[in-house]
Amino acid sequence: MTSSSPAELAVLAEGLEFEYPAPRRILALKGVALRVPKGEFAAIVGQNGSGKTSLARCISGYLRPTRGTLRVADTEVWRLRPAQRATRVGYVFQNPDHQLFRERVWDDVAFGLQNLGASPDQIQESVEQVLRRLELWDKRELHPFQLSRGDRQRLAIAAIIVMRPQILIVDEPTTGQDMARSREIMDLLARLNHDQGMTILTITHVMELVAEYARWVIVMHDGRVLLDGPPRQVFSRVEELRISAISPPPVARLGLILGLDPLPITVPEARDAILRRLSV
Ligand SMILES: Nc1ncnc2c1ncn2[C@@H]1O[C@H](COP(=O)(O)OP(=O)(O)OP(=O)(O)O)[C@@H](O)[C@H]1O
Ligand SMILES: [Mg+2]
Secondary structure, eight states: OTTOOGGGEEEEEEEEEEEOOTTTOOEEEEEEEEEEETTOEEEEEOSTTSSHHHHHHHHTTSSOOSEEEEEETTBOGGGSOHHHHTTTEEEEOSSGGGTOOSSSHHHHHHHHHHHTTOOHHHHHHHHHHHHHHTTOGGGTTSOGGGSOHHHHHHHHHHHHHTTOOSEEEEEOTTTTOOHHHHHHHHHHHHHHHHHHOOEEEEEOSOHHHHHHHOSEEEEEETTEEEEEEOHHHHHTOHHHHHHTTOOOOHHHHHHHHHTOSSOOOSHHHHHHHHHHHHHO
């Protein structure tokens, strides 16, 4: 992971600091060090206020770092105009309603491409493709607020991925959704990652989903990266996780108690490890 050259990295941060301006002047990022290779599916976790959204907004170019290095797709993204940023990195807000503001589903998806100066034919083709892919085509004439919460979440993602960003950041897409809906969203992100090679950074508090979908986990604590690595490795670092108030998925906790090695982090893995243990 750390050996990747800058050109192969989706995100490179060193000593990254971000301070919200006066009057509050809160130092939200206090020296973040991070390397995320292109094509990775990473989850950013950490307790409330640890800096996940601030980091995501810096990576997406909405916030300009106060100090330190931040390169996204080998560029200082905050220097770019929004239309230039959009093909490099897309950020889906935690609350999709903060991002949907047109009269029709179709218009919300077309908006970004219109800003990029795409031709009407290109817009027609790309919007149709994305709406079909996200199963929103039949709802294209509806007002976004006529959609269910799950459909609005997918629409917010559609409005970003239609611009084909290299990196997609999705801030807490599973909050307020049941496990079935949360899995649908994670499945969609996994397909974008697999089929289009899109680098995915998702923020979530649901560790079962991290274990099932992410290949890299970034644990934020008090404005810094406390720990990062593959989920199995991160979920075995119990002491550090305690500092950040993160509890590994229940099957991983069971595996730790039973001393299972390698540590199972999903239910099928735990079943196999326990059956193996019983058969010897
Ligand atoms: N607009 C803002 N102005 C000033 N301070 C802010 C602002 N947004 C966040 N902060 C502060 O920055 C710090 C990091 O907040 P941030 O929203 O990045 O955390 P988070 O990990 O995303 O939390 P959550 O899990 O609650 O979404 C916190 O101390 C927070 O109070
Ligand atoms: Mg947040």
